[in-house]
Amino acid sequence: MRFIPIISLLLGSWLALPAAATEAQDWLERLADAGQSQSFQGTFVYERNGSFSTHRIWHRVDEAGVVRERLLQLDGPDQEVLHVDGRTQCVSGTLADEVGDYQAWSARDLSSQRLLESYDLRVIGESRVAGRAAVVLALSPRDQHRYGVELHLDQESALPLKSLLLNDKGQLLERFQYTQFDLGASPTDQQLQSGAGCRPVTASKAATEVVGAWRSDWLPPGFTLSRVAERRSPVSDEQVTSLVYFDGLARFSVFVEPLHGVMAEDARSQLGPTAAVSRRLATADGDVMVTVVGEIPLGTAERVALSMRAIDGQALQ
Structure with missing residues (x-):
């Protein structure tokens, strides 16, 4: 994988070529629609403050365009959350607060001009995540009020396979990363059925x-x-x-x-x-x-x- 640390981007963002910025924006445009049009399921790990947890996700887009998504923690406390069209239907434990937003990368706001005004956007290389080819995007903050993000997007679907949250020194604060990812695998009704402990919201x-x-x-x-x-x-x-x-x-x-x-x-x-x-x-x-x-x-x-x-x-x- 070709990689340039976030801190280097912050120091040299003024050298960014318009063509590179346009390519990165094109990827964001694809990402903005990816989660609203494609079904998938997989397993991902979430790392924060030196602690790891493993999660299963089922994400289905039906013929009417309704998006249903279920997250289930596989280790530690029994926690899950169920979303329908981005709205939380039920939750158990604190899973929605801890990792729920990591499946919101496909929000349409990602391609907005507001985002580009707050972050310097670049394609910085290629990688391989969960056995799939990915393109690496860096979003470097233009001020001290937010953190930098490195996104690894699936080259076929533009769905996020990995994300790293980085401080102004390029140090890792948080990681989201798939270990297994099945694109186009439409979850069944049973897989999208929440458990008895999932409390309605x-x-x-x-x-x-x-x-x-x-x-x-x-x-x-x-x-x-x-x-x-x-x-x-x-x-x-x-x-x-x-x-x-x-x-x-x-x-x-x-x-x-x-x-x-x-x-x-x-x-x-x-x-x-x-x-x-x-x-x-x-x-x-x-x-x-x-x-x-x-x-x-x-x-x-x-x-x-x-x-x-x-x-x-x-x-x-």
Whole structure:
């Protein structure tokens, strides 16, 4: 495999030839549609903070274009998640939070101009993953508010066979990689049937209230509010609504949780690529804890947490 470290790309991105950038953008265009048009199944490994886990995936696109996908962890805790057209239908454990987004590389936002404004994009070589020929793309951040990504795309389908998340020194933060991949193998109804422990996920009625009650005075360039989700609170372990921000590649969530008199301290931590910053904030309706969690640098998460404001004194009840 021909390989150029991400740090070298960061230092020499101004030398990139327009033709190389165009080739890389063409691959992104293919990737944007790949997961919406092709069925497959396989086994992949996920590495984070020195820990490995193995997962099975079944991904089917039916004749009507409906995409169904099931992820199942094969070692450690019994965890799974079921998606239909990108929406989580049921989940057990924390699998959706840990590896669910790694199957979102085919999101159409990947080909957006917003993404190209935030990352320098290049084809940097070829590789072989799970016995299949792949092309290697490097997405190098144009600022300090996001990490670099190296994508190995299947040359036949443009589906991602491997991805590496890298810091500004080129050090590996996270790895997603197939060990077995069957293209065109359409999963059966039985394979897409979730287990008894997979709990249904329903939309939150509080979502509109959260969006209407809070705003951010500052966001990293390129990030916009993409959706509102239900996640487990980093503060109380309860289910709360979070605001999810997306730049076309990276995501982070902002949790706003009423404390109801509970004592909680400000906190900050960095575990591998994931930053978590909690800040206690006083509002007219009582104190809340604002927590920013995502695969962004710690300084960026801190700045977002400090920028959150209640609109007209509003807060969650």
